[in-house]
Amino acid sequence: MFTGLVEQIGTVLEYKDQDTSASGGNGVSMTIGDCASILTDVHLGDSICTNGVCLTVTEFNEEQTQFKVGIAPETLRRSNLGDLKVDSKVNLERAVNSEVRMGGHVVQGHVDTVAEITKRVPDGNAITFTFQLRDKEYMSYIVEKGFIAIDGTSLTVTDVNYDTSEFSIMMVSYTQAKVIMPSKKEGATVNIEVDLTGKLIEKQIEINLANQIENENSALSKLISSIVDKKLSQLSK
Ligand SMILES: Cc1cc2nc3c(=O)[nH]c(=O)nc-3n(C[C@H](O)[C@H](O)[C@H](O)CO)c2cc1C
Ligand SMILES: Nc1c(NC[C@H](O)[C@H](O)[C@H](O)CO)[nH]c(=O)[nH]c1=O
Numbered sequence: 379m380f381t382g383l384v385e386q387i388g389t390v391l392e393y394k395d396q397d398t399s400a401s402g403g404n405g406v407s408m409t410i411g412d413c414a415s416i417l418t419d420v421h422l423g424d425s426i427c428t429n430g431v432c433l434t435v436t437e438f439n440e441e442q443t444q445f446k447v448g449i450a451p452e453t454l455r456r457s458n459l460g461d462l463k464v465d466s467k468v469n470l471e472r473a474v475n476s477e478v479r480m481g482g483h484v485v486q487g488h489v490d491t492v493a494e495i496t497k498r499v500p501d502g503n504a505i506t507f508t509f510q511l512r513d514k515e516y517m518s519y520i521v522e523k524g525f526i527a528i529d530g531t532s533l534t535v536t537d538v539n540y541d542t543s544e545f546s547i548m549m550v551s552y553t554q555a556k557v558i559m560p561s562k563k564e565g566a567t568v569n570i571e572v573d574l575t576g577k578l579i580e581k582q583i584e585i586n587l588a589n590q591i592e593n594e595n596s597a598l599s600k601l602i603s604s605i606v607d608k609k610l611s612q613l614s615k
Contacts, residue, residue: 380427382482382532384469388413401437403448411444427471430530430569432487457489458567467558469530482532483525489569508546519576527571
């Protein structure tokens with residue numbers, strides 16, 4: 379679990395499409411450097427949120443300045459990690475420990491989909507970014523003033539347009555200096571994780587409604603019966 383407060387911007391040192399070493403797992407792997415500050419207490423198997431994607435450390439060097447991760451096919455389908463190249467910058471955050479303040483929101487590191495930057499407009503010392511989702515169905519979990527993780531950065535949604543599947547955020551100057559988004563232009567893509575709360579509520583309502591319809595003594599079944607009875611008695615008059 380993460381907070382969406384990016385700790386460090388790292389640099390991709392190596393990107394291999396087929397890494398046959400033990401730490402590469404015979405698949406895609408990536409080595410990230412410029413991140414000694416977050417590797418002081420690193421262990422193999424640790425989770426590091428990289429541009430919003432929870433990844434597992436499979437190797438790190440003795441000096442603890444760089445780490446390697448494997449990238450699974452599902453991750454490549456869901457996120458834009460496949461577009462990274464040597465020298466690409468990435469947002470990094472270690473998993474939370476018991477001493478972390480929850481300054482952002484609960485970020486799982488499970489990217490849902492990608493979005494394209496459709497507008498980037500300066501607003502005083504802030505920048506307003508507007509995005510369009512690739513998979514429109516995730517719009518139902520995006521609400522004004524709600525949380526969203528974009529490339530792993532916890533941000534507040536400032537505007538939503540359900541007709542065009544677009545939403546906006548405002549980035550203050552402090553954040554601009556700490557994350558990679560200001561370096562991205564219109565047309566570039568970002569990784570999106572919608573807030574888990576909306577998904578959980580939707581699923582609970584779905585399960586509850588299905589259970590109530592199955593049970594003829596439930597409040598919902600009784601309500602439907604009483605409406606149908608009323609209509610039938612009106613029609614029979
Ligand atoms: C604890 C944890 C560790 C993960 N480690 C990896 C990993 O090393 N490589 C990977 O491709 N996906 C990994 N994933 C899945 C990855 O975050 C997910 O496929 C993307 O976020 C897309 O939803 C991990 C997920 C969790 C929860
Ligand atoms: N919620 C917003 C933030 N939050 C802070 C950033 O998440 C943080 O500065 C960054 O992750 C670096 O640690 N910042 C904004 O600019 N706008 C928001 O709505």
